[in-house]
Amino acid sequence: MKSRREFLKETAAGAVILGSHNALDAVGLHAESGKSRVIIARDPALHGTSAKPDQQRVLDLLDRAIAAYSGEDKPVDAWKRIIARERAQDKVIGLKTNGLGGRGISTHAVLVMAIAERLQQAGVKAGNILVWDRNARDLEACGLTLNEDPSRVRCYGSDAAGFEEERQNWGTAHPQFSKILTRECSMVINLPILKDHSGAGVTFALKNMYGVLKRPDELHSTGCNPGVADLNCCPAIREKFRLTIGDAMSSVYEGGPGFHPEHLWFPNALVVGEDWVALDQTAWTMIEQKRAAAGLPTLEAAGRPPRYIATAADQEHRLGTNDPKRIKLVEI
């Protein structure tokens, strides 16, 4: 297992590229040189008059987002490219949700199942799709049904699979990873839910990784900084997590990460990309815009700016870019 010092030596020599969070080796044909692409796909009618998003509209939104990100007109072709790039055709693909906030503010099951549907149409066997999270309760909070039957899309938590005894080490992070990550999945698609966070400021792509280790409480001090960045440098995450399809169909802009319905808001969007720093920078902007519209102070003024984002982008971590000039934001 690589130590932090060994990794930095290789980085300095230019021998290693953080490919897992770098859009330059991403699927997109439209990637501009030096810029990280982030797609925000919206559907103002996503919820209609219901508190739940419409299933067909979610599938259509997903298709538009993936098509825009990949440059492929047909969504199934886009998924085939994603799978082929990762050589994951006959391997287990994980879908990591976020059900920590409970029923009111968790990754929507309808999104998860839309992705599972497209993966199967792209040739992935149902049993090779594994939806997972910290535990059964979090998965059920997302509206998912537990299943270990390998003839269908599987769904279970790290509480069932267990955690590695051995810790990985990176800076302040010394995680024991879920065995779902280390032993079952060959690639994982990140499905965070957009929320503000009482400590970190924002929780989205990078912080969703707190749900893959045994003791995330060990990384919550000082606004989760540098905990978030250090954790995302661990090889287990860098090597397996690729695409993020961020759930911004509903969100909280104050009181997060728990469910505060008085601050629930419906961006009706998916936020897609592979540069997770760029994604979180974008998420931060979205939340600040909503807070301003609601008459709330900025996260900085509230004493909880998401400092972990700049840390993740710094020379020591190089997980992506938080520079708006280096982010190609496409809104569709």
Next chain:
Amino acid sequence: MFDSKRWMCSALVAIAMVAMVAESGCKKNRIDPFPASGAVSGWEKTGDTRVFAARDLWQYIDGDAEQYIQAGVVSTSTSDYKFQGQLEVVVDVYTMKDPAGARKILENGLTRDAKAVQLGDEGVQYAQSVSFRKGPNLVRIVAYESTPDTARALLSLAHSVEAKL
């Protein structure tokens, strides 16, 4: 020999009496704030009560635990309820080390559309939630959806929880 036996019996009786007094004192301190199913019209308790010590609160609310720990949380209890078989809510009771801690958390979360309600030492209501503090206890009741009956139903449950604190 007879005297030492009598002494031992007296000592055993005394120990038993002390144990009984301690037990009743402990029972008095172990408050169950959660109304049973049917205790409040329309409300059913649909889940087991879960209790988290301060050091384990992160398992329930992750990073949000930090603010409660800093405010002096001692333990947290939570249970799920359902109103008229449809409206689902969660009731969280945070027991702080003192009333100041409960006040700090309650007042930190206030927004301009909070409506003051007569509950405990201080209570506020929104369309889908009601929170109040009573002594060292902070109670939060949150509904997962908004219906015409939500606000009224939440208040009735809240009053019942308050009565048990």
